[in-house]
Amino acid sequence: xxxxxxxxxxxxxQKYWEENQTFHAEIDKSRPKFYALIEFPYPSGQGLHAGxxxxxxxxxIIARKRRMQGYNVLFPIGWDAFGLPTENYAxxxxxxxxxxxxxxxxxxxxxCKSFGWSFDWGREVDTTNPDYYKWTQWIFLQLFKHGLAYxxxxxxxxxxECKVVLANEEVVAGECERCSGxxxxxxxxxxxxxxxxxxxxxxxxxxxxxxxxxxxxxQINWIGRSTGAEVNFDxxxxxxxxVFTTRxxxxxxxxxxxxxxxxxxxxKWQSSLKNIDEIRAYAEKAARKSDFERSEIIKEKSGVKLDxxxxxxxxxxxxxxxxxxxxxxxxxxxxAIMAVPGHDKRDHEFAKMFGLPIIEVVSGGNVETEAYEDIxxxxxxxxxFLNELSVSEAKSAITAWLKENNKGEKKINYKLRDWVxxxxxxxxxxxxxxxxxxxxxxxxxxxxxxxxxxEIDNYMPTDTGESPLSTLESFINTTCPTxxxxxxxxxxxxxxxxxxxxxxxxxxxxxxxxxxxSKEALEYWLPVDWYNGGMEHTTLHLLYSRFWHKFLFGTDxxxxxxxxxxxxxxxxxxxEDGQKMSKSRGNVVNPLELIENFxxxxxxxxxxxxxxxxxxxxxxxxxxxxxKRFLDRIFALEDMLEAEDDGHYSADLxxxxxxxxxxxxxxxxxxxxxxxxxxxxxxxxxxxSKGKINRAELRDLLILLSPFAPHIASEMYEKLDIGAIHExxxxxxxxxLCVFDEIEIVLQVNGKxxxxxxxxxxxxxxxxxxxxxxxxxxxxAIAGKEVVKEIVVPGKLVNIVVKM
RNA sequence: GCCGCCGUGGUGGAAUCGGCAGACACAAGGGACUUAAAAUCCCUCGGUAGCAAUACCGUGACGGUUCAAGUCCGUCCGGCGGCACCA
Numbered sequence: 017x018x019x020x021x022x023x024x025x026x027x028x029x030q031k032y033w034e035e036n037q038t039f040h041a042e043i044d045k046s047r048p049k050f051y052a053l054i055e056f057p058y059p060s061g062q063g064l065h066a067g068x069x070x071x072x073x074x075x076x077i078i079a080r081k082r083r084m085q086g087y088n089v090l091f092p093i094g095w096d097a098f099g100l101p102t103e104n105y106a107x108x109x110x111x112x113x114x115x116x117x118x119x120x121x122x123x124x125x126x127x128c129k130s131f132g133w134s135f136d137w138g139r140e141v142d143t144t145n146p147d148y149y150k151w152t153q154w155i156f157l158q159l160f161k162h163g164l165a166y167x168x169x170x171x172x173x174x175x176x177e178c179k180v181v182l183a184n185e186e187v188v189a190g191e192c193e194r195c196s197g198x199x200x201x202x203x204x205x206x207x208x209x210x211x212x213x214x215x216x217x218x219x220x221x222x223x224x225x226x227x228x229x230x231x232x233x234x235q236i237n238w239i240g241r242s243t244g245a246e247v248n249f250d251x252x253x254x255x256x257x258x259v260f261t262t263r264x265x266x267x268x269x270x271x272x273x274x275x276x277x278x279x280x281x282x283x284k285w286q287s288s289l290k291n292i293d294e295i296r297a298y299a300e301k302a303a304r305k306s307d308f309e310r311s312e313i314i315k316e317k318s319g320v321k322l323d324x325x326x327x328x329x330x331x332x333x334x335x336x337x338x339x340x341x342x343x344x345x346x347x348x349x350x351x352a353i354m355a356v357p358g359h360d361k362r363d364h365e366f367a368k369m370f371g372l373p374i375i376e377v378v379s380g381g382n383v384e385t386e387a388y389e390d391i392x393x394x395x396x397x398x399x400x401f402l403n404e405l406s407v408s409e410a411k412s413a414i415t416a417w418l419k420e421n422n423k424g425e426k427k428i429n430y431k432l433r434d435w436v437x438x439x440x441x442x443x444x445x446x447x448x449x450x451x452x453x454x455x456x457x458x459x460x461x462x463x464x465x466x467x468x469x470x471e472i473d474n475y476m477p478t479d480t481g482e483s484p485l486s487t488l489e490s491f492i493n494t495t496c497p498t499x500x501x502x503x504x505x506x507x508x509x510x511x512x513x514x515x516x517x518x519x520x521x522x523x524x525x526x527x528x529x530x531x532x533x534s535k536e537a538l539e540y541w542l543p544v545d546w547y548n549g550g551m552e553h554t555t556l557h558l559l560y561s562r563f564w565h566k567f568l569f570g571t572d573x574x575x576x577x578x579x580x581x582x583x584x585x586x587x588x589x590x591x592e593d594g595q596k597m598s599k600s601r602g603n604v605v606n607p608l609e610l611i612e613n614f615x616x617x618x619x620x621x622x623x624x625x626x627x628x629x630x631x632x633x634x635x636x637x638x639x640x641x642x643x644k645r646f647l648d649r650i651f652a653l654e655d656m657l658e659a660e661d662d663g664h665y666s667a668d669l670x671x672x673x674x675x676x677x678x679x680x681x682x683x684x685x686x687x688x689x690x691x692x693x694x695x696x697x698x699x700x701x702x703x704x705s706k707g708k709i710n711r712a713e714l715r716d717l718l719i720l721l722s723p724f725a726p727h728i729a730s731e732m733y734e735k736l737d738i739g740a741i742h743e744x745x746x747x748x749x750x751x752x753l754c755v756f757d758e759i760e761i762v763l764q765v766n767g768k769x770x771x772x773x774x775x776x777x778x779x780x781x782x783x784x785x786x787x788x789x790x791x792x793x794x795x796x797a798i799a800g801k802e803v804v805k806e807i808v809v810p811g812k813l814v815n816i817v818v819k820m
Numbered sequence: 821g822c823c824g825c826c827g828u829g830g831u832g833g834a835a836u837c838g839g840c841a842g843a844c845a846c847a848a849g850g851g852a853c854u855u856a857a858a859a860u861c862c863c864u865c866g867g868u869a870g871c872a873a874u875a876c877c878g879u880g881a882c883g884g885u886u887c888a889a890g891u892c893c894g895u896c897c898g899g900c901g902g903c904a905c906c907a
Contacts, residue, residue, distance in 0.1 A: 188902095211835075230824050234902060237823060242906075261907060274907090317905085343905045353907045361821085362905055431906050549900075625845075627833060631825085636832060642845045648860095691834065694844035701844090762840050769840065769889045807887055812839050817887045 020651035022615030026727040030132055033646075038742055039083075039134040041090045050087035051541050052079040053520055053551040053580070055557070056094040056141075058512075059120035061105050063125045066605035066623075066635060071548050071586045073620045073724075074629060074689065076133045078546060083134075084746040087505065090541055091134055092523040094141035098149075099512040100178055100195075103443035107476060113443045114471075115474035117144055127608060131616050132726050139526045143515030149445045151532035152514050157448060157459050159567060164210040165437065167457060171278075172436055174202035175465070179477035181206060183436045184617035185512065186267050187557070201303070204481060207447055207508060209435040209727035215239050216428075218562055226582040228630070231554050236519060238555040240431025245415050247354065249273060253285055257327055257338070259767035260349030260429055263359060264418065265410035267331050268399040269377035270354040271367070273338045274319065276346035277302040290323040295340060302342040317343060317366045329354075330423040331400070331414075341366065349429055358383035378407060435560065437511060440483040442475035444509030452496035452503040461497050466771045469509075483507040494496040516557050517564040520544050520579060535537045538575055547580040550588070558583070584687060587632040589623075594634050600710055605635050618644040624689035624724060646697055647728055653700075653709055654735065661711040669713055670753060672702055677749040680720045696721060711736060716747045734799065762813040763788045765797040780807040787812040 033039065033372050054075045057068060079091040097117045106113040121142065128135070141148055159165045173182040177197025181204060186193045211218075222232045244262035251257050257273065275281060277299040277528025286292050298320045319341030319688035326335050341478070343362055344353050356368035357374045364387035367374055377395045388394070396402040401417075402410045418424035438447070448460035448467040460467050468493045475484045485491055485507040496503040518532070525537035549558070564581040590596060591603025610619045613691055621643040627633040665673045676699045696743065699717065703709045709717075715736060722729035722741050733741035756777055761784060763771040771793040785808050787792050794816065801818035808814050 230901090233824060237903060240903090240906065244907080259907080263907080341905095343907090348906045355907085360907070362907075365905095429906080526830065555902085625832090634832075636846070638846055639832065646845090690832095691844080694834075697844055760840080764839090764888080767839095772840080801824090805887055807839090809839060814887090815839085815887055 020648050020728070022617060022728070025731045026130075026132065026611075026616050029727045029730045030129055032730075033132070033134070034129070034137070037091075037138065039091065039136050040226060041088060041136050044088045045540065046633065047086065047088040049541060049545075049689060050079075050082045050089045051520075051544045052082070052089060052544075053523075053544045053547040054093075055553065056096050056516070056519060057124060058096045058099060058528075059103070059117065059124045060101055061116070061120055062599075063123055064607055066607050067589045067597065069131060069607055069619065070589055070626075070629070070633075071131050072128075072131070073157075073623055074586065074687065075546070075548050076620075077624070077684060077689065077723040079134055080726065080742070081681075083742065084719065084722075084744055086745070090139075090523065091136055092139040092141075092526075093128065093133075093135035093137065094139075094519060094523065095124070095143065096512070096516050096519070097121065097142055097144040098510075098515055100180070100441065100443070103441060103475065104178075105485045106443070112471075113336070113475070114144070117142075130611055131620065134726070139523050141522050142809050143445075143519065143527050144443075146466040146468055147527075147529070149469075149515065151522065152445050152510065152518070153448045153460075153465050153467055154462060154532060155518060155564065155568070156445075156510070156514070157462060157465075158571060158573070159209060159302060160449065160457075160459055162567070162571065164213060164567065165207060166210070166741045167205055167207050170208075171201045172204050172206055173199045174204070174481070175199055179479065179481070180442075181436055181481075182439050183556075185511075186552045202481065204438075206436050207438040209437045209505075209563075211560070212432050214563050214566050215241070215430040215432050217566050218559065221562065221578050222565065225578050225580065228583070228585055231369045231551070231558070231583060231585060234551075235559055236555045236602055238432065238559065241428060242427070243422050243428050245418060246350065246427040247330065247418060248422075249330060249354065250327045251328070251338075252324075252335075253288060255281075255284070257281065257352055258350045258424075259352045259354045260427060261354055263356065263411075264414045264424070265396065265399075265402065266359045267329070267354070267375050267414055268402065269356040269358045269375045270329055270336065271357060271375060272335075272336050272355045273327050273679070274341050274344045274353050274355055274366070275338060276344045276351040277340050277342055279340065279350040279351050280631065281352075282340070282364070285322070285325050288324045291320070295320050295322065295619045298340060315360070317341065317369055319343075319366065321370070328420075330421070337372075339366075339370070347433060350433065351377045356623065357387065359387055359389055361387045361389065363387070376595045377402075430509055434565075437514075438508035439511050440481055440508055441477055441485045442469075442472070442509065444511065445469070445514055446485070447510060448509055449506045450496060450503045451506065452499060452501055453456055454501055455496055455498045455503075457506075458496055458498050458503070467505075483509065485509070494631040513557060513560050517561045518568075518708045520547075520561070521568075521574065532573075542574065543576045543578060544580045546582045546584070547585045548586060551585045554585075585630060587628070587630055589626070590634050592635050592637065597635075603635075605637075610640060614640050614644045615647070615727075617728050618647055621647070621693060621724055625693045627690060629687045629689055643693075646693075646700065647725060649700055649704065650717075650725075651728060653703065653714055653717075653730065655716060656703065656707060656709050658708050658710045663712055665712050666710050668706055669702065669709070671756065672699060673713055673716065674749040674753040677716065677720065677747050678751075678754050681749065682747070684723070694722065719744050719747055740750055759811060761787075761811075763794050763811055764815040765794060766817055767815060768773050770794050770797050777811060779810065781810060784808050784814050788816065 052075050054072050063172040079089050083089045102116050106116045173187045175182055175192040177195045178192060182192060187199050191201055219236055219241060242262050244260060245264040246258055246260050249257045257764045282295060289295060319339045322338045323337055327338055329336055355363040357363040358376045360379055375398055376383040376723045377396060378388060378394045380390060380394030391407040396405045396410045402413055405413060415426050446467045446469055450458045450460060452458050459602050470488060472488055492504050494503055494505055521533045524541040525533040528534055561579055565574060566575040569577050593603050595601055595603060607619060618640055625643055676695050679695040680692045718729045718733050730741050758774050759777045760775045761775055762769055763773055771791045773787055785806060798816055798818050803816060804819050805817040
């Protein structure tokens with residue numbers, strides 16, 4: 017019985033689109049452009065999973081609609097192909113990563129094409145292609161030349177499983193984001209990118225882009241701006257210990273100081289410190305702990321008092337002790353704090369433990385039992401000239417005082433750290449710099465790019481933490497581009513985030529051999545108009561790429577301050593058990609099997625119908641049936657098509673048709689795909705109850721459906737013999753025809769529905785009230801009672817309020 | 821602890837500005853067709869009471885504002901995501 021032969025239809029149209037390059041975009045200044053972007057996939061060996069089709073189909077729907085709205089649409093696809101999983105797979109199976117990548121890309125290409133997404137396959141990029149990574153290296157060199165890339169010996173996050181350094185953003189709860197391996201601290205010399213230089217720009221830029229509030233908030237929190245002051249404390253050693261505080265108002269309550277275990281003053285003061293051995297032992301113990309271990313024992317404060325060195329509180333000249341403790345981090349502020357136990361929980365806890373004095377400087381709490389941190393209520397006490405001021409008044413007063421007396425100044429700090437950019441693995445872009453004993457780090461000359469990743473046999477990671485490239489003499493040994501002396505190449509590679517930090521630029525001009533992107537292409541296509549991706553990239557890829565873009569903008573390489581005008585974020589698709597899909601849980605849904613059984617159109621429709629696009633959704637294996645059923649019924653509309661047709665909607669369906677166009681058009685823009693589909697289902701139900709549809713109605717229904725289910729829509733449209741559906745214009749609706757002539761008015765007494773009334777939609781207030789009073793159920797309900805109030809909302813209801 | 825999001829039938833989820841709670845589907849039950857099954861079509865489908873018309877209850881809990889609250893405000897409970905000794 018199955019007349020809807022989706023397999024044949026889908027293959028036919030996928031072939032058609034490919035042969036005709038239907039979705040290939042070229043610069044055309046006569047038309048407005050629209051740049052739709054999805055996060056390009058990492059071509060893993062597992063192939064597409066059920067999570068991929070959700071965002072891809074969503075942007076495909078937007079792209080297809082925009083084309084029908086007259087836009088010149090750029091909707092590209094490519095491969096984010098460097099990275100660890102490929103390398104690990106390669107090692108395990110003794111196949112070169114390059115070969116693995118090639119076959120994975122071939123598989124992904126085949127799979128993507130079976131969904132019928134309208135990508136411009138002529139603009140494919142591959143981050144592992146030397147023609148591409150040449151420009152990734154080039155951008156790195158621009159950063160390097162502007163002093164924004166530097167090498168630094170530092171404690172890094174070291175994944176013991178992957179044997180690689182991780183960026184702060186890649187460490188999740190003390191574990192490796194990828195493999196969940198333990199992360200420990202390790203001293204290593206690393207390439208760093210100065211993203212911190214752009215901290216303020218990255219916050220400010222958010223004001224000019226359309227991102228979901230939750231994305232903006234996450235980025236702002238991650239950057240972590242806080243305003244306060246730096247304050248100088250004189251020490252008994254005659255030098256100055258500088259601290260950062262957000263509460264300079266509480267300076268009179270500072271009863272001791274704490275410095276980080278790694279603080280350089282320990283060395284400086286060592287001859288005066290009577291308990292230097294104890295201090296060193298504590299510092300060493302702290303250094304050995306991983307970040308995870310440090311946070312594990314969060315409840316227990318520990319520390320050592322410096323015996324022999326004290327500090328002077330600048331506001332009252334009180335002599336106060338100094339401690340070292342691992343609750344103070346060297347990497348934030350100045351690595352030293354003034355401790356105010358009366359008004360900071362951590363300081364309070366520490367003070368209780370070491371029996372240190374607690375002074376109340378803001379009234380309102382009981383500082384002996386608990387730190388009082390409220391800043392909105394309470395006034396200053398025990399604070400000399402600050403007394404009786406509010407907290408915020410005291411902040412500005414003390415900041416001014418500090419400046420006047422040369423004891424400190426206003427200061428803004430950020431939690432954001434510089435980006436650790438080195439990876440000790442093989443499968444990444446070589447960092448194009450050379451170490452010369454005489455000249456230091458020297459850039460590889462741009463004309464020598466790309467610096468090719470050499471073909472090697474052994475790309476196993478090493479336990480020493482050196483890159484596999486470090487043993488390859490032919491690669492390492494070179495000459496200094498500046499002085500020609502023998503020199504050595506950097507052997508670390510870039511992180512996976514490098515290639516994805518600028519790929520949206522390359523899409524505009526993917527084959528350009530002379531520039532990373534031409535000016536003309538930039539000016540026409542950029543910025544990206546709509547970028548959809550996952551929440552998990554908010555503080556990774558999304559922040560990194562904004563950083564690179566802002567750098568390129570600042571150096572006149574791109575023409576807009578922000579890369580993406582609008583960002584939306586889809587929810588994840590979970591397995592049927594409500595858990596994240598994973599092989600080990602056995603709850604993985606294979607989308608290719610579903611295409612086999614139900615067709616790509618049904619799967620596309622179901623992924624959009626499953627629920628609110630922006631929220632996580634649980635997979636249900638039965639849900640797709642309803643979508644398939646819907647398409648079966650659509651296909652059968654051919655049998656209901658009326659022979660005669662005057663080119664207009666029938667009187668029966670005109671109203672509903674306009675409302676459906678309105679609903680579908682507006683819902684797509686708001687990512688409410690589920691209700692857009694529901695509206696089409698309702699329309700179809702109405703057609704079925706009438707048993708007939710005319711050509712004008714079927715034509716526009718198919719156009720509305722085509723972004724969601726392009727194969728079946730194209731096929732049925734072809735039979736109408738009025739052209740190709742992808743060249744059609746998106747239908748308009750007439751707002752006047754969207755309203756009903758007659759509507760139902762609810763008649764309430766004391767807010768309870770007593771009756772309903774069909775009336776002309778433009779009936780005025782007086783007439784509605786009169787009609788209500790004429791209604792039997794209403795009159796019965798108000799009989800013998802005093803009418804207190806009468807509320808009439810035209811088009812909605814009448815509510816009569818009576819007293820009992 | 822902080823930031824953000826969310827709690828609606830058996831299930832996924834609808835519900836512009838506060839104005840008919842449960843659209844649209846899935847599952848389930850009943851019926852038609854069929855030798856039978858699948859598919860398809862029709863009907864029922866939040867709870868309680870009732871033969872019924874109908875009445876009352878019902879959007880995590882409790883309060884508040886309002887003629888009217890899933891929606892706004894307050895307090896609490898539960899879940900999810902992110903950050904987390906950031907001074």
